[in-house]
Amino acid sequence: MDATVTAPNPPLRVQRQREVVAALQRVLPTRSVLWHDESVAPYECDGLSAYRQRPLAVALPETHEEVGAVLKACHALNVPVVARGAGTGLSGGALPDNLGVTLSLARLNRIVHLDPLARTAIVQCGVRNLAISEAAAAHGLYYAPDPSSQIACTIGGNVAENAGGVHCLKYGLTVHNVLRVRGFTVEGESLTLGSEALDAAGLDLLAAFIGSEGLLGVATEVTVRLLPRPQVARCMLASFDDIGKAGDAVAAIIGAGLIPAGLEMMDRPMTAAVEDFVHAGYDLEAAAILLVESDGTPEEVDEEIARLTDVLQAAGATRLDISADEAQRLRFWSGRKNAFPATGRISPDYLCMDASIPRKRLAEMLHAINAMQTTYALRCVNVFHAGDGNLHPLILFDANNPQQLHQAEAFGNDILRTAVRLGGSITGEHGVGVEKLDAMCVQFSDAERGQMLAFKAAFDPQGLLNPGKAVPLLARCGELRGVVKSSALNEALNSLPRL
Ligand SMILES: Cc1cc2nc3c(=O)[nH]c(=O)nc-3n(C[C@H](O)[C@H](O)[C@H](O)COP(=O)(O)OP(=O)(O)OC[C@H]3O[C@@H](n4cnc5c(N)ncnc54)[C@H](O)[C@@H]3O)c2cc1C
Numbered sequence: 001m002d003a004t005v006t007a008p009n010p011p012l013r014v015q016r017q018r019e020v021v022a023a024l025q026r027v028l029p030t031r032s033v034l035w036h037d038e039s040v041a042p043y044e045c046d047g048l049s050a051y052r053q054r055p056l057a058v059a060l061p062e063t064h065e066e067v068g069a070v071l072k073a074c075h076a077l078n079v080p081v082v083a084r085g086a087g088t089g090l091s092g093g094a095l096p097d098n099l100g101v102t103l104s105l106a107r108l109n110r111i112v113h114l115d116p117l118a119r120t121a122i123v124q125c126g127v128r129n130l131a132i133s134e135a136a137a138a139h140g141l142y143y144a145p146d147p148s149s150q151i152a153c154t155i156g157g158n159v160a161e162n163a164g165g166v167h168c169l170k171y172g173l174t175v176h177n178v179l180r181v182r183g184f185t186v187e188g189e190s191l192t193l194g195s196e197a198l199d200a201a202g203l204d205l206l207a208a209f210i211g212s213e214g215l216l217g218v219a220t221e222v223t224v225r226l227l228p229r230p231q232v233a234r235c236m237l238a239s240f241d242d243i244g245k246a247g248d249a250v251a252a253i254i255g256a257g258l259i260p261a262g263l264e265m266m267d268r269p270m271t272a273a274v275e276d277f278v279h280a281g282y283d284l285e286a287a288a289i290l291l292v293e294s295d296g297t298p299e300e301v302d303e304e305i306a307r308l309t310d311v312l313q314a315a316g317a318t319r320l321d322i323s324a325d326e327a328q329r330l331r332f333w334s335g336r337k338n339a340f341p342a343t344g345r346i347s348p349d350y351l352c353m354d355a356s357i358p359r360k361r362l363a364e365m366l367h368a369i370n371a372m373q374t375t376y377a378l379r380c381v382n383v384f385h386a387g388d389g390n391l392h393p394l395i396l397f398d399a400n401n402p403q404q405l406h407q408a409e410a411f412g413n414d415i416l417r418t419a420v421r422l423g424g425s426i427t428g429e430h431g432v433g434v435e436k437l438d439a440m441c442v443q444f445s446d447a448e449r450g451q452m453l454a455f456k457a458a459f460d461p462q463g464l465l466n467p468g469k470a471v472p473l474l475a476r477c478g479e480l481r482g483v484v485k486s487s488a489l490n491e492a493l494n495s496l497p498r499l
Helices: 010-027 037-043 064-076 129-139 155-161 205-209 243-255 268-278 298-314 326-337 339-346 359-376 402-421 437-443 446-459 487-494
Strands: 057-059 081-084 101-104 111-115 120-124 178-184 190-194 218-225 232-240 262-267 288-296 319-322 349-352 380-385 390-397
Touching: 010 057, 010 064, 037 057, 037 101, 064 081, 064 101, 064 178, 064 218, 081 155, 081 218, 111 129, 120 129, 129 155, 155 218, 178 205, 190 205, 232 243, 232 298, 232 326, 243 262, 243 288, 243 298, 243 359, 262 268, 262 326, 268 288, 268 326, 268 339, 268 380, 288 298, 288 326, 298 319, 326 339, 339 349, 339 380, 339 390, 349 402, 359 380, 359 402, 390 402, 402 437
Parallel strands: 057 101, 081 101
Antiparallel strands: 111 120, 120 218, 178 190, 178 218, 232 288, 232 319, 262 288, 262 380, 349 390, 380 390
16 A cells, blocks of 8 residues: 655745754854755765655754754754765665754764774764775774775764675674764763773663664764784685575585685676676676685785685685785775676666575575566676675666566565575665665564664654654554655655654
């Protein structure tokens, strides 16, 4: 059943906008409040551009204190607030609320303190992920979680999504690399979670905050762990003539007690698309390739590569290439890192799915996705953080053809349902946002979602922080459909009652 669209009465919206803009201008300089249509347009979506919505206003605070003041002002007016980092999220987490304020943290972009002895850095939440490693490089250190969007995405967005990346298999997700978060509650009260020590007293609210998709509070400052840069890194390319064998090889590597620095998989259609784009040197005959990275001291890397070679050969690898130097290693990775743009060259639109499954079921999942291509008459190219069991199937379609849009949506839902059936999860690292509200109803019972909503309500009783995201209201399961929603449903989402 389609949800009814109840567009807010325009004169009422304008009146509300005036109130909100006036309140924001009392706490921020004029240059830090945007509300004209053309100035808020760049904020109308994140990386999931199928959903677009303009907020009443965008607030661009420059200091920790200004963030608190904005939250206080919005709370006093009962206005929803959606925090935003760089807007690279892929699940619509930073999609504005049509009757709310988008709180852009992009101007909080200072590295506050870097302590090479403690191997920590205190950074403002708008600092780009890669900028942390760039600043730490002078001390031979780096920040390990490396989402492929790291050139643009912010540490605040990483915290909210518990971002991962190629190197998270060995070095952990954001949650394993953050010691402390400072910020504000929805009421604009200061909040400090975690500590600079290894542990903090009381309930581990830091771990609960990380990955909470902007629902519990707004981060302004993050203390991260830094790691010493490995002396050497080398990348292996392993080819397989059967996609199932490649999946089994991943399980065999982990089963052998090896934890490579990266363990990624691409199927043949994906390999062909990226090879045509960046000429990374991939084997175009292979049904699937694995990229396996080893890092450490030269001795550790030599030994690990020898063991990996044995495992990969025993698993049926038809070809093995090992990077001879840094330039070749970077060329091998350039294909994987450019997988999404390369897909953009072969299809007018694609739906990037994000699910995770137990590693040992990779081959089963890949065969299921292959069969779905026939069922839904659409192509799918696959790139995985295989070591983590985190899948990114990219479903190719043409959004100008409504039939294909629906088919892509059904295909995506089928992948998520299959992931749950195989013992996995509907998200790997991109979060639920608005994209996967329905899928939450597949994975969690009413009682489980009720607990999540109760937890959210303990931080935000009025449901003003990022409303309508991540956890669907109980009565809404089954009413909201699909992975990609039409703009009408999209508007309906925003008209849902607040918690
Ligand atoms: C090409 C591409 C590749 C990607 N690769 C990866 C990958 O390898 N791994 C991965 O994990 N993700 C990946 N992503 C997804 C995305 O980059 C991450 O989710 C990233 O963490 C989002 O950061 P952001 O600053 O852009 O956040 P935004 O998109 O602006 O926001 C994301 C969520 O965080 C909330 N939020 C933002 N800042 C704050 C804050 N300070 N306090 C509280 N809440 C906040 C927002 O409300 C929203 O819910 C990729 C995206 C793209 C486009």
